Amino acid sequence: MTSAAGWSAGYVTDTAYMRGYYHEQSPLQLALAALLMGVQTDLPGPSDEVSYLELGCGQGFGATVLAAANPGWRITAVDFNPAHIAAARRGAAELGLANIRFLEADLASLPEDPLMAEVPQADVASLHGVWSWVSPEVRAGIVRLLRARVKPGGLVHVSYNALPGWQGALLLQRLVREAGRRLAHGSIEQARAGLGLVHELMAAEAAGLAKAPRVTDILRRLEQAAPDYLAHEYMNSSWAPCWHADVAADLAAAKLDYIGSARLLSNFDDLMLTDAQRAIANRFADPLMRELVVDACNEPTLRHDIYVRGTRRLSTGARDAALEAVTLALPMPPEEMVYAVNVPAGRASLSEAYYHPMIEHLAERPCTVGELLSLPALAGHARNPAEVVGMLVGSGQALVLARPGAPMNNVSRHLNALTRARELKPDTMRRVSAMACPALAGGLPTALAHFYVAERFAAAGGIDATDFDTEIWARQLAPADTPAEDIAALAKQMADEVRRRGKIWRWLGIA
Ligand SMILES: C[S@@+](CC[C@H](N)C(=O)[O-])C[C@H]1O[C@@H](n2cnc3c(N)ncnc32)[C@H](O)[C@@H]1O
The missing domain is CATH 3.40.50.150 (Vaccinia Virus protein VP39)
Structure with missing residues (x-):
């Protein structure tokens, strides 16, 4: 539903859009x-x-x-x-x-x-x-x-x-919006009602839906979608x-x-x-x-x-020099490095001979791309900083540090605590939000339960901590009637997260 006074020009205004952090905007x-x-x-x-x-x-x-x-x-x-x-x-x-x-x-x-x-x-x-x-x-x-x-x-x-990309699903959106408007009141209810009708038409073998390539995939994905997302995606008049x-x-x-x-x-x-x-x-x-x-x-x-606004082309030498100055950090333990990544053209493989020494080095501490390319183990390999940055950062296996060594600031700490307090509930533990982090000049994508783990870990002294018990943390976080085996499973996940992320939290000043 849009505004009664008409100020929305057909854009959904009766329900707020969900809070999100998108690193593509950074x-x-x-x-x-x-x-x-x-x-x-x-x-x-x-x-x-x-x-x-x-x-x-x-x-x-x-x-x-x-x-x-x-x-x-x-x-x-x-x-x-x-x-x-x-x-x-x-x-x-x-x-x-x-x-x-x-x-x-x-x-x-x-x-x-x-x-x-x-x-x-x-x-x-x-x-x-x-x-x-x-x-x-x-x-x-x-x-x-x-x-x-x-x-x-x-x-x-x-x-x-x-x-x-949307070609095969134009009818899906149109049906959701047109049927929703006629069947229910309020954008969220309208989107749900419209989707219900789409499911009915699918079952009745409507060719425009049943034969469209993307529709089944989209409908499956929408089963998990947040209601405010559905409303803002499907119910606007000018969707195009x-x-x-x-x-x-x-x-x-x-x-x-x-x-x-x-x-x-x-x-x-x-x-x-x-x-x-x-x-x-x-x-x-x-x-x-x-x-x-x-x-x-x-x-x-x-x-x-x-x-x-105004393209200025760099020479390859100038571009590579700038890329070599970029500082990378490893967001996961080196044994989790994936050397084959799914890409549209098939599977891209990252040469282990080339990348393994870099990952081992990054496991010790953040360093510049230039430093990685100068590792003795890479002598004789082509020096290609664009590939290293593209593949490691693009596949999510390296983070770029804008301010290496920058400490956390109070306002980021406060924001992260507020995000956790507001959004972490028993059913949102796995939902990913972002922790504000000055070293990254932006956000670190983190599951909401792990905001809590990072806070507790920081309070226990961070990477040098010896005295902490994730079972106590799990009991504090889980609802009172949680069965013992679920507490144990949550405690194990928390301990795993500390093992996986302890170092990166230190490098980022988080814990
Ligand atoms: C799908 S939401 C995206 C919000 C946010 N960028 C995000 O990704 O989480 C689109 C936003 O555009 C705003 N919007 C729509 N029409 C607008 C207009 N004419 N002027 C200003 N904002 C508008 C809506 O209120 C809504 O917050």
Whole structure:
């Protein structure tokens, strides 16, 4: 359901959108992706003042994590739903955050509104989950805003539902929305009712659903989906998946050039395309055509595109020098390193001879990519920092430290404790949120139960602790009537997490 007064222009406003942190929005991740693509942009240094702008920020959790982890940055986040902005401002006030501003404004008209004076020039702007869910008028407002407020050389991240990935499921969305509106009241109930009708039509062998390639997968995934996600994904009037080239054409009006994906592995042709597909893609010099071929071959349903306002190409030497200066840390014990990763073109294997010495070295302490490439065991191997960063960070097997050795700050600690207190319940222990962390200049994805483990472990003295009992922690966390064997299982999971993460928490200043 949308607003009775009509201010929502068909966007769902009767239920708040869930709090989430998405690392694709982090300025460090975006700058790293740009660097990998050979585009000049500065990785935010330890004391750089970054101006970050988020459009359609929901309840502002992602922006708040960035503000807490980066007290020297200036964060501005905009949403038109007053309930979202009230919740976001309250969260920031609880933390005493002085470097974040939440603005209540409609993106369709903000560029011409006096409130625009409060939107600063941005080094990085991001809109996640907005572009393909809002009307053409709102998208046009976003383009005018980006044109006016992204600094020359600045980066823009935009995620959207993509075509042809959604092609087979257009009918599914239409049915959910149209039937839902007629069957129930309130967006969440409407989405549920609409989905119910889709299931009935599937059972009745409606060809448009039963024969569509993606529908069964989507319906299976939706069984686990949060109700507010369902409402915001399916019940908006202007839901319209987009072609990459059309988004690029719209953003060109803000002088923005497409440079690559915030998902690092997506930028490597040999991971995204088979040999035959690559031979076709390589016939075209136009990057828009490369994206069309990649989308045709992989059908992603969500794209995370990065644009730059004014492309400055780096020489390969300059790019590699910048990548060699990047500091990596291992987020898991070395024995968990996976040397074969599933990618669209099949399975990418990471040479053990090449990567094993790096992982062993990283198991001791964080170090730069240059240091890894200079390990004696790698003598004679090609020095390819882009591959190392792309594969290790892109596969989630290394973290980039923006501020190696930076301690935790009080506001991040406070935010992490509040996230745990607010969101950790018996049925949400495995749900992943993000811990704010200054060393990462952003968030560390962590299951909610492990927020608690990290807190208890820090209180016990961290990696040097000898005197702690995870069974006591498990008993404190689990409901009173939990059977003994479930307590024992939880205690074991907690002990495993300490073993897996103890070192990384130390390196990140968390425990
Ligand atoms: C799917 S949510 C995504 C929220 C957040 N970016 C995230 O990923 O968690 C889309 C957001 O866009 C906001 N929005 C929709 N139309 C808008 C408009 N015209 N002006 C400003 N915000 C808008 C909604 O209120 C909602 O918070």
